[in-house]
Amino acid sequence: MPRCQRTFYRLREGGRVAESGATRWVCPHCPDAEMYETVQGGDLQGYADLAYAFCADGFGPPRDAHRPTLLLLGLHPECAYEPEERRYDIYLQRGSDPWQQRLQIGHEMFHRTCSWGRVFHWSHEMLACMVSVRLLHRHGLPEYARIIEQNWLRDADKLSLAAMQATDLWATSCYPPGFYGRAYAVGVALTEAVGWDRLRPLARRFCPYGAPDVDGWLAGLPPAVRARARAVLSGTGGPGVQ
Numbered sequence: 001m002p003r004c005q006r007t008f009y010r011l012r013e014g015g016r017v018a019e020s021g022a023t024r025w026v027c028p029h030c031p032d033a034e035m036y037e038t039v040q041g042g043d044l045q046g047y048a049d050l051a052y053a054f055c056a057d058g059f060g061p062p063r064d065a066h067r068p069t070l071l072l073l074g075l076h077p078e079c080a081y082e083p084e085e086r087r088y089d090i091y092l093q094r095g096s097d098p099w100q101q102r103l104q105i106g107h108e109m110f111h112r113t114c115s116w117g118r119v120f121h122w123s124h125e126m127l128a129c130m131v132s133v134r135l136l137h138r139h140g141l142p143e144y145a146r147i148i149e150q151n152w153l154r155d156a157d158k159l160s161l162a163a164m165q166a167t168d169l170w171a172t173s174c175y176p177p178g179f180y181g182r183a184y185a186v187g188v189a190l191t192e193a194v195g196w197d198r199l200r201p202l203a204r205r206f207c208p209y210g211a212p213d214v215d216g217w218l219a220g221l222p223p224a225v226r227a228r229a230r231a232v233l234s235g236t237g238g239p240g241v242q
Helices: 042-059 098-115 122-138 142-158 161-166 179-194 196-204 214-219 223-234
Strands: 023-026 035-038 069-074 078-082 087-093
Touching: 042 069, 042 098, 042 122, 042 196, 069 098, 078 098, 087 098, 098 122, 098 142, 098 196, 122 142, 122 179, 122 196, 142 179, 161 179, 179 196, 179 223, 196 214, 214 223
Parallel strands: 069 087
Antiparallel strands: 023 035, 035 069, 078 087
Protein backbone atom coordinates (compact mmCIF):
# COMPACT_ATOMS: atom_id res chain seq x y z
CA MET A 1 0.00 0.00 0.00
CA PRO A 2 1.18 3.58 -0.64
CA ARG A 3 1.36 6.02 2.25
CA CYS A 4 -0.35 9.28 3.00
CA GLN A 5 2.27 11.90 2.24
CA ARG A 6 1.07 14.07 5.12
CA THR A 7 0.87 11.56 7.99
CA PHE A 8 3.02 8.75 6.52
CA TYR A 9 0.36 6.23 7.58
CA ARG A 10 -0.36 3.46 5.13
CA LEU A 11 -3.49 3.85 3.05
CA ARG A 12 -6.23 1.24 3.26
CA GLU A 13 -7.32 -1.06 0.46
CA GLY A 14 -7.79 0.87 -2.76
CA GLY A 15 -10.56 0.66 -5.31
CA ARG A 16 -10.44 0.24 -9.06
CA VAL A 17 -11.35 3.20 -11.27
CA ALA A 18 -13.59 1.78 -13.98
CA GLU A 19 -12.81 4.27 -16.73
CA SER A 20 -9.02 4.10 -16.43
CA GLY A 21 -8.20 0.85 -14.65
CA ALA A 22 -6.15 2.79 -12.10
CA THR A 23 -6.24 2.03 -8.39
CA ARG A 24 -7.41 4.89 -6.18
CA TRP A 25 -7.07 5.39 -2.43
CA VAL A 26 -8.86 7.95 -0.26
CA CYS A 27 -6.81 8.84 2.80
CA PRO A 28 -8.72 7.99 6.02
CA HIS A 29 -6.20 9.78 8.24
CA CYS A 30 -6.61 13.39 7.09
CA PRO A 31 -9.67 15.67 7.25
CA ASP A 32 -9.17 16.64 3.59
CA ALA A 33 -9.52 12.98 2.54
CA GLU A 34 -7.06 13.51 -0.29
CA MET A 35 -6.82 10.93 -3.06
CA TYR A 36 -3.89 8.91 -4.34
CA GLU A 37 -4.05 7.12 -7.65
CA THR A 38 -1.78 4.93 -9.76
CA VAL A 39 -0.64 6.21 -13.14
CA GLN A 40 -1.58 3.55 -15.65
CA GLY A 41 0.62 3.02 -18.71
CA GLY A 42 0.52 5.65 -21.43
CA ASP A 43 2.89 8.52 -22.09
CA LEU A 44 3.89 9.16 -18.48
CA GLN A 45 4.95 5.58 -17.87
CA GLY A 46 6.87 5.66 -21.13
CA TYR A 47 8.61 8.85 -20.04
CA ALA A 48 9.44 7.25 -16.67
CA ASP A 49 11.08 4.36 -18.53
CA LEU A 50 13.12 6.82 -20.60
CA ALA A 51 14.13 8.68 -17.43
CA TYR A 52 15.22 5.48 -15.73
CA ALA A 53 17.29 4.45 -18.75
CA PHE A 54 18.91 7.90 -18.88
CA CYS A 55 19.87 7.78 -15.20
CA ALA A 56 21.08 4.18 -15.30
CA ASP A 57 23.19 4.91 -18.37
CA GLY A 58 24.58 8.20 -17.07
CA PHE A 59 25.24 7.28 -13.44
CA GLY A 60 25.31 3.49 -13.54
CA PRO A 61 22.46 1.09 -12.76
CA PRO A 62 21.19 1.18 -9.16
CA ARG A 63 22.27 -1.66 -6.92
CA ASP A 64 18.61 -2.64 -6.58
CA ALA A 65 17.63 -2.38 -10.24
CA HIS A 66 15.28 -5.36 -9.80
CA ARG A 67 12.99 -3.38 -7.47
CA PRO A 68 9.80 -2.19 -9.21
CA THR A 69 8.81 1.47 -9.35
CA LEU A 70 5.18 2.60 -9.00
CA LEU A 71 3.97 5.96 -10.37
CA LEU A 72 1.28 7.67 -8.29
CA LEU A 73 -0.64 10.93 -8.22
CA GLY A 74 -0.42 12.49 -4.76
CA LEU A 75 0.12 15.69 -2.80
CA HIS A 76 3.60 16.60 -4.02
CA PRO A 77 6.52 15.09 -5.95
CA GLU A 78 8.45 12.52 -3.94
CA CYS A 79 10.40 9.29 -4.28
CA ALA A 80 9.96 6.89 -1.36
CA TYR A 81 11.25 3.38 -0.83
CA GLU A 82 8.72 0.99 0.74
CA PRO A 83 10.73 -1.79 2.44
CA GLU A 84 7.76 -4.09 3.01
CA GLU A 85 6.83 -4.12 -0.67
CA ARG A 86 10.49 -3.76 -1.71
CA ARG A 87 9.27 -1.14 -4.15
CA TYR A 88 9.86 2.51 -4.99
CA ASP A 89 6.86 4.83 -5.06
CA ILE A 90 7.23 7.98 -7.17
CA TYR A 91 4.51 10.51 -6.39
CA LEU A 92 3.56 13.22 -8.89
CA GLN A 93 1.61 16.27 -7.83
CA ARG A 94 -2.08 15.86 -8.62
CA GLY A 95 -3.29 18.67 -10.87
CA SER A 96 0.07 19.18 -12.59
CA ASP A 97 -0.02 19.50 -16.35
CA PRO A 98 1.75 16.86 -18.51
CA TRP A 99 4.90 18.97 -18.89
CA GLN A 100 5.17 19.56 -15.15
CA GLN A 101 4.68 15.84 -14.56
CA ARG A 102 7.57 15.05 -16.88
CA LEU A 103 9.78 17.51 -15.02
CA GLN A 104 8.79 15.78 -11.76
CA ILE A 105 9.42 12.31 -13.18
CA GLY A 106 12.94 13.23 -14.27
CA HIS A 107 13.76 14.69 -10.87
CA GLU A 108 12.34 11.82 -8.83
CA MET A 109 13.75 9.12 -11.11
CA PHE A 110 17.22 10.44 -10.35
CA HIS A 111 16.43 9.95 -6.66
CA ARG A 112 15.13 6.43 -7.31
CA THR A 113 18.30 5.56 -9.25
CA CYS A 114 20.97 7.34 -7.22
CA SER A 115 19.46 8.39 -3.88
CA TRP A 116 17.34 5.27 -3.22
CA GLY A 117 14.71 7.42 -1.56
CA ARG A 118 16.90 8.03 1.48
CA VAL A 119 19.74 10.40 0.52
CA PHE A 120 18.83 14.01 1.29
CA HIS A 121 21.65 16.36 0.29
CA TRP A 122 21.99 19.51 -1.77
CA SER A 123 24.29 17.76 -4.26
CA HIS A 124 21.64 15.17 -5.10
CA GLU A 125 18.97 17.86 -5.45
CA MET A 126 21.33 19.71 -7.77
CA LEU A 127 21.88 16.64 -9.94
CA ALA A 128 18.16 15.79 -9.93
CA CYS A 129 17.38 19.28 -11.24
CA MET A 130 20.06 18.94 -13.91
CA VAL A 131 18.72 15.55 -14.99
CA SER A 132 15.12 16.72 -15.16
CA VAL A 133 16.02 19.58 -17.51
CA ARG A 134 18.33 17.46 -19.65
CA LEU A 135 15.55 14.94 -20.13
CA LEU A 136 13.13 17.66 -21.26
CA HIS A 137 15.67 18.84 -23.83
CA ARG A 138 16.34 15.30 -25.01
CA HIS A 139 12.72 14.22 -25.32
CA GLY A 140 11.01 16.98 -27.20
CA LEU A 141 10.28 19.75 -24.68
CA PRO A 142 13.18 22.20 -25.16
CA GLU A 143 11.02 25.33 -24.90
CA TYR A 144 9.58 24.22 -21.57
CA ALA A 145 13.08 23.24 -20.42
CA ARG A 146 14.32 26.76 -21.16
CA ILE A 147 11.43 28.27 -19.20
CA ILE A 148 12.30 26.10 -16.19
CA GLU A 149 15.98 27.01 -16.48
CA GLN A 150 15.18 30.73 -16.62
CA ASN A 151 12.83 30.48 -13.65
CA TRP A 152 15.33 28.56 -11.55
CA LEU A 153 18.22 30.87 -12.36
CA ARG A 154 16.06 33.86 -11.45
CA ASP A 155 14.98 32.17 -8.19
CA ALA A 156 18.59 31.48 -7.23
CA ASP A 157 18.83 35.04 -5.92
CA LYS A 158 16.39 34.14 -3.12
CA LEU A 159 18.91 31.85 -1.37
CA SER A 160 22.65 32.16 -0.91
CA LEU A 161 25.08 29.40 -1.74
CA ALA A 162 26.04 29.03 1.92
CA ALA A 163 22.40 28.82 3.02
CA MET A 164 21.66 26.16 0.41
CA GLN A 165 24.64 24.06 1.50
CA ALA A 166 23.64 24.43 5.15
CA THR A 167 19.99 23.43 4.70
CA ASP A 168 19.21 20.24 6.61
CA LEU A 169 17.03 18.38 4.11
CA TRP A 170 16.33 15.59 6.62
CA ALA A 171 14.77 18.03 9.06
CA THR A 172 12.45 19.93 6.74
CA SER A 173 9.65 18.86 4.43
CA CYS A 174 9.49 22.30 2.81
CA TYR A 175 12.75 23.55 1.30
CA PRO A 176 13.46 27.29 1.62
CA PRO A 177 12.48 29.63 -1.23
CA GLY A 178 15.08 29.61 -3.96
CA PHE A 179 16.57 26.26 -2.97
CA TYR A 180 16.05 24.55 -6.32
CA GLY A 181 17.07 27.67 -8.18
CA ARG A 182 20.33 27.93 -6.25
CA ALA A 183 20.97 24.19 -6.64
CA TYR A 184 20.45 24.42 -10.38
CA ALA A 185 22.67 27.51 -10.66
CA VAL A 186 25.45 25.62 -8.84
CA GLY A 187 24.95 22.68 -11.19
CA VAL A 188 25.25 24.90 -14.25
CA ALA A 189 28.41 26.55 -12.87
CA LEU A 190 29.98 23.20 -11.96
CA THR A 191 29.17 21.79 -15.40
CA GLU A 192 30.93 24.77 -16.96
CA ALA A 193 33.87 24.36 -14.57
CA VAL A 194 34.45 20.60 -14.77
CA GLY A 195 32.21 19.24 -17.55
CA TRP A 196 29.16 17.00 -17.21
CA ASP A 197 31.18 13.79 -17.47
CA ARG A 198 33.30 14.79 -14.46
CA LEU A 199 30.28 16.01 -12.51
CA ARG A 200 28.23 12.80 -12.90
CA PRO A 201 30.43 10.63 -10.59
CA LEU A 202 29.44 12.87 -7.66
CA ALA A 203 26.12 11.00 -7.63
CA ARG A 204 27.87 7.77 -6.62
CA ARG A 205 30.49 9.18 -4.25
CA PHE A 206 29.61 8.56 -0.58
CA CYS A 207 31.26 8.84 2.81
CA PRO A 208 31.43 5.69 4.99
CA TYR A 209 28.34 6.90 6.92
CA GLY A 210 26.31 7.27 3.71
CA ALA A 211 26.31 11.01 3.01
CA PRO A 212 27.49 12.29 -0.39
CA ASP A 213 31.26 12.82 -0.31
CA VAL A 214 31.79 16.13 -2.08
CA ASP A 215 35.35 16.48 -0.76
CA GLY A 216 36.23 13.00 -2.00
CA TRP A 217 34.81 13.84 -5.42
CA LEU A 218 36.85 17.04 -5.52
CA ALA A 219 40.01 15.16 -4.55
CA GLY A 220 39.63 12.91 -7.60
CA LEU A 221 39.64 15.79 -10.07
CA PRO A 222 42.76 17.01 -11.90
CA PRO A 223 44.34 19.92 -10.00
CA ALA A 224 43.32 22.69 -12.42
CA VAL A 225 39.77 21.34 -12.69
CA ARG A 226 39.58 20.92 -8.91
CA ALA A 227 40.53 24.56 -8.42
CA ARG A 228 37.68 25.67 -10.69
CA ALA A 229 35.20 23.43 -8.86
CA ARG A 230 36.34 24.69 -5.46
CA ALA A 231 35.89 28.25 -6.65
CA VAL A 232 32.28 27.48 -7.58
CA LEU A 233 31.54 25.74 -4.29
CA SER A 234 33.15 28.53 -2.26
CA GLY A 235 31.17 31.21 -4.08
CA THR A 236 34.18 32.82 -5.75
CA GLY A 237 33.70 31.48 -9.26
CA GLY A 238 30.98 30.69 -11.75
CA PRO A 239 28.05 32.76 -12.97
CA GLY A 240 25.20 33.16 -10.50
CA VAL A 241 27.04 31.37 -7.68
CA GLN A 242 27.42 33.58 -4.63
